[in-house]
Amino acid sequence: MKGAIIFSTKYGSTAQYANWIAEATGLPVFNIKDSKIDLSMYDFLVLGSPVIYYKLTIHKWVKKHLAVLEQKPIIFFSVSGAPAGPKLDEWIAKSLPKNFILKMKHVVLRGRQRPEELTLFDRMMMKIGGFFNKDPQARKEELQGFDLMDKSSIEPILEMVREL
Numbered sequence: 001m002k003g004a005i006i007f008s009t010k011y012g013s014t015a016q017y018a019n020w021i022a023e024a025t026g027l028p029v030f031n032i033k034d035s036k037i038d039l040s041m042y043d044f045l046v047l048g049s050p051v052i053y054y055k056l057t058i059h060k061w062v063k064k065h066l067a068v069l070e071q072k073p074i075i076f077f078s079v080s081g082a083p084a085g086p087k088l089d090e091w092i093a094k095s096l097p098k099n100f101i102l103k104m105k106h107v108v109l110r111g112r113q114r115p116e117e118l119t120l121f122d123r124m125m126m127k128i129g130g131f132f133n134k135d136p137q138a139r140k141e142e143l144q145g146f147d148l149m150d151k152s153s154i155e156p157i158l159e160m161v162r163e164l
């Protein structure tokens with residue numbers, strides 16, 4: 001089966017995971033901003049998106065292409081500060097159609113946030129969020145940034161691609 005990796009990214013960490021998956025599998029890799037993607041050429045897709053302000057940034061692209069995506073096996077990786085759990089599940093439920101969530105195989109990856117890279121708006125929002133956050137770990141991450149990037153965490157995705 002022929003597959004492709006398609007991702008959305010704001011600060012590059014999801015692009016980094018997509019490129020690691022591409023290196024390991026030999027699959028072509030596209031940013032959703034790339035107008036050259038012809039979805040009809042692929043039998044399955046690996047989709048990746050970060051969570052930014054409690055939503056997957058790929059949500060509009062998925063809705064736009066839903067009819068085609070519903071016809072194909074989908075491996076989906078989310079990239080977030082939060083770990084797997086009810087909070088992340090809730091943000092995913094807010095971002096994607098229910099049937100699509102039920103059908104996709106989801107792998108949770110952890111991202112990176114470097115305060116010095118953020119836009120002024122995002123930096124201010126992180127400061128405000130951190131100030132009001134009651135969870136001490138999340139508060140520290142919002143205020144000081146974090147790097148939870150882990151190349152080995154793509155292994156379950158590579159295994160799913162091998163099965164397809």
Ligand SMILES: Cc1cc2nc3c(=O)[nH]c(=O)nc-3n(C[C@H](O)[C@H](O)[C@H](O)COP(=O)(O)O)c2cc1C
Pocket residue numbers: 008009010011012013014015050051052053054055079080081082083110111112113118122125
């Ligand atoms: C402005 C901003 C908002 C974010 N909002 C969330 C969030 O709501 N939940 C979460 O778990 N992580 C959040 N994060 C962490 C990102 O998911 C993490 O930094 C991710 O690696 C970003 O992916 P990217 O580098 O591909 O854009 C946020 C990061 C930024 C910079």
